[in-house]
Amino acid sequence: MDARWRRQAGLTALYLGVFATIWFSVPAAEPPLRTALVVGSGLALLTALLGAVVVVKARRGAAAMPGNRAADRRYGVIVAVELAVAVLGALVLAGLGWSEFVPVLVCVVVGVHFVPLAPVLRDRLLVPLGVALCLVALSGLVVALASPVQAGLVVGTGAGLLLWSYAALALLRTARPA
Structure with missing residues (x-):
């Protein structure tokens, strides 16, 4: 496994671990589900920290490798559009008095953004992850x-589980021998 691929997998574990931690904190739940969400959040944060360790170690091996400016630019545009749509949509929903559905909207936007990110990050499994996140959002709405039951409970739990699982999978892939 080359250093660039290892670094990318570490970044995936880092970013998705952090976002899984955030999603697990969305639902207002009573015990025992609240306890499970706290444990899930802790595991996701641990996954993110281990991903950061992988990134730091891989960076040493990839120090001489140039970055890909075109891919970095496309990544930035995709994430900027995602953030703009999520923020504007959340403001519209809040303005209409439908704040409960903000997690549904954000989950759909996050799911959809994985489709154009898949080729940029050269990770085709981001597409099924995006589809699964959209299905979680739809489930929360229904x-x-x-x-x-609040939409945030379904969406926060489901999105947290999906993102953490994918982060853990990325981390496990870095443990394979070269």
């Missing part, structure tokens, strides 16, 4: 509309 549950919130059909029951007294």
Whole structure:
């Protein structure tokens, strides 16, 4: 496994571990689910920290490798558009009095953004992750509309589990021998 690939997998574990930690903190839940969410958040944070260690170690081996400016620029544009859509959408929903559905919108935006990121990051498995996140968002919307359960509970738990699982998978891939 080359240093650049190892670094990318470490970054995936770092970023998705952090975001999984954040998603696990979205739901307002009672015990025992609250306890499970705290444990999940802790595991996701540990995964992120281990991903950071992988990045630091890989950086030493990749010090002489040039970056890819075009890919970096595309990545930046995709993330900027994602953030703009999520923030503007959240403001619109809040303005309409539908704040409960902000996690649904954000989860859809995050899921959709993985599709154009897959070729940029050369990770085709980001597409099924994005689809799964969109399905979690849809599930949260349906549950919130059909029951007294908050959308954030379904979306935060589901998105946290998906992102943490993917982060852990990326971290495990770095443990394979070269």
